[in-house]
Amino acid sequence: RKEVEQDPGPFNVPEGATVAFNCTYSNSASQSFFWYRQDCRKEPKLLMSVYSSGNEDGRFTAQLNRASQYISLLIRDSKLSDSATYLCVVTPYGQNFVFGPGTRLSVLP
Amino acid sequence: DAMVIQNPRYQVTQFGKPVTLSCSQTLNHNVMYWYQQKSSQAPKLLFHYYDKDFNNEADTPDNFQSRRPNTSFCFLDIRSPGLGDAAMYLCATSGGRKNEQFFGPGTRLTVL
Numbered sequence: 001r002k003e004v005e006q007d008p009g010p011f012n013v014p015e016g017a018t019v020a021f022n023c024t025y026s027n028s029a030s031q032s033f034f035w036y037r038q039d040c041r042k043e044p045k046l047l048m049s050v051y052s053s054g055n056e057d058g059r060f061t062a063q064l065n066r067a068s069q070y071i072s073l074l075i076r077d078s079k080l081s082d083s084a085t086y087l088c089v090v091t092p093y094g095q096n097f098v099f100g101p102g103t104r105l106s107v108l109p
Numbered sequence: 110d111a112m113v114i115q116n117p118r119y120q121v122t123q124f125g126k127p128v129t130l131s132c133s134q135t136l137n138h139n140v141m142y143w144y145q146q147k148s149s150q151a152p153k154l155l156f157h158y159y160d161k162d163f164n165n166e167a168d169t170p171d172n173f174q175s176r177r178p179n180t181s182f183c184f185l186d187i188r189s190p191g192l193g194d195a196a197m198y199l200c201a202t203s204g205g206r207k208n209e210q211f212f213g214p215g216t217r218l219t220v221l
Contacts, residue, residue: 043199099152
């Protein structure tokens with residue numbers, strides 16, 4: 001089993017839609033959790049850290065379920081500019097950041 | 110603005126000709142990382158430094174070496190690039206209270 005798994009995608013959604021991404025991780029001792037977005041041929045950029053209490057930043061909501069070892073990202077009212085690959089990242093130990101394979105999102109006009 | 114800087118942004122080398130990629134940071138983070146990313150794949154960690162302590166991933170080929178002469182700078186040396194080493198090389202740092210990781214813009218390596 002891979003350390004971090006994500007929905008395989010791609011997701012093609014119309015503008016204004018709500019889309020949810022799922023991520024699971026295998027190491028129950030994992031400490032920190034993040035969502036990154038990566039545009040084509042660019043570097044990953046931190047979208048948001050994920051906290052146990054859940055957190056929201058504008059149209060983006062992240063949830064963490066430690067018991068199920070599951071992380072989610074919800075994007076409401078999706079925009080064309082949200083088109084990117086979304087990477088789930090977990091720190092299972094030390095300073096290692098383990099990336100999931102990513103889920104590609106295309107928001108269509 | 111505090112940031113992670115990589116040079117060059119694009120590097121072309123010949124098969125077998127050594128190449129060095131550089132990374133610098135103004136974030137004063139303890140940890141620096143080198144990742145390799147190929148098309149449609151997630152970044153793959155090559156190694157990282159916690160201060161001066163070097164941590165090599167088990168599957169990183171010997172062809173890849175790294176140096177960190179001080180907190181701000183880190184170098185990736187590819188001793189004998191092969192065609193399979195053509196990729197985007199990403200430098201990242203982590204630290205601070207939230208232990209978040211920040212990436213440089215990457216160096217795209219072409220091997221002819």
